[in-house]
Amino acid sequence: MATNGVRRIKLGSQGLEVSAQGLGCMGLSAFYGPPKPESEAIALLHHAINSGITFLDTSDIYGPETNEILLGKALKNGFREKVELATKFAATYVEGKKEIVGEIRGDPEYVRFACEASLTRLGVNCIDLYYQHRIDTRVPIEIIMGELKKLVEEGKIKYVGLSEASASTIRRAHSIHPITAVQLEWSLWSRDVEEDVIPTCRELGIGLVAYSPLGRGFFASGPKFLETLGQGDFRKDLPRFQDENLPGNKVIYEKMAAMAEKKQCTPGQLALAWVHHRGDDVCPIPGTTKIENLDQNIGALSVKLTPEEMAELEALCRPELVKGERYHPSAPTYKNSDTPPLSSWKAASA
Structure with a gap:
């Protein structure tokens, strides 16, 4: 079933249904320069929902906290019932320096505290999808999940x-x-x-939510977008946008732009369409602060790619052609997310 032309998909195998494309809300409040004025941000959120983009993604670290407050205001007056609301916990900020992410926490007391604080800021009784934003490698994942399971049983969250x-x-x-x-x-x-x-997720029936499907904005407009980044935009420091890597990545964008022209779509739509074509269990969540960009992103749902075109795109972006890593090596990612065995936690608490 489609809403205003945006089809719906089942995300995972537990019953959650979302719009096939979501909206990453981070950039409205944090990390990508100054926050969007509240009235304009709420107008964009309402436009997204009315256009069929109902899967909204936020986190308590965005702002920090101000993005959740913004969504809480936007979801009043009947909008809450129209959306699937996702937020996250675990990343904390450095006191007095709220723009700096501090330690990652997954201890049970913090999990519960963070969930209840998010519920209050969002002004809701239940969060549809509650993520652990990054993995606390000090706490066995079984302990973290045990507390999240309790929150599900208490009706504070629906899905994990x-x-x-x-x-x-x-x-x-x-x-x-x-x-x-x-x-x-x-x-x-x-x-x-x-x-x-991804193969593990598919084996277990777990849905896939793709963040930064536009290469943090690079696939939308190429290197020139770097000239528009405001003060405090953390993308300026990402490896792929440094002087030594940008020329090589510019070549990738130019080839994509040429292919998009043939397809009569934008490069950003082409990049998003590629993600959509990777499976019915995938929901990309591109973010934007502009309604016209949001409408363009929705247009990607109508771009059809043949297997040959998919292969052509993937050849343009072969790993050896992409210059620079996606994060700095010290950043917490899936590559360094393993937690201690449960037995170690039991031994410590004995």
Whole structure:
């Protein structure tokens, strides 16, 4: 069934249904420069919902906290019932320096505290999909999932998700309580998750939520978008956008732009269409602060790609052609997300 032309998909095998494309809300409040004025941000959110984009993604670290407050305001007056609301916990901020992410926490007391704080900021009784944003490698994933399971039983959350988790972490978590979705960076130039993480999710019936499907904006307009980044935009420091890597990545964009012209779509629509064509269990969540960009992203749902065109796109973005890593090596990602065995926690608490 489609809503305003945006088809619906089943995300995972636990019963969650969402719009086939979601909206990443982070950039409205954090990390991508100054926050969008509240009235304009709410107008964009309402436009998305009225256009059929009903899967909204936020986190308590966006702002921090202000993005959840923004969504809470936007979801009043009947909008809450129209959306599938996802938020996250685990990343904390450095006191007095709220723009800096601090430690990652997954201890049970913090999981419960974070969930209840998010419910209050969002102004809702229940969160549809609650992710662990990053994995606390000090706490066995079984302990974290045990607390999330309690929150499900109490009706505070409906479904559980993980973000940037390894295949082994996902498997261990799923054995305690079903994981509905795993959020991961997946785009034409971020495909390492295809080796192990995505096959594991598909084996277990877990949905895939692709963040940064537009290469953090690069696939939408190429290197020139870097000139528009405001003060405090963390993308300026990402490896792929540094002087030594940008020329090589520019070549990829130019080839994509030429292919998009032939397809009579934008390069961003082409990149998004590629993600959509990777399976009916995949929901990309591109973010934007502009209604015209949102409408363009919705247009990607109408772009059809043949197997030959998919192969052509993938050849343009072969790993050896992509210059620079997606994050700095010290960043917490699925590659360093394994947690201690449950036995170690039991021994410590004995």
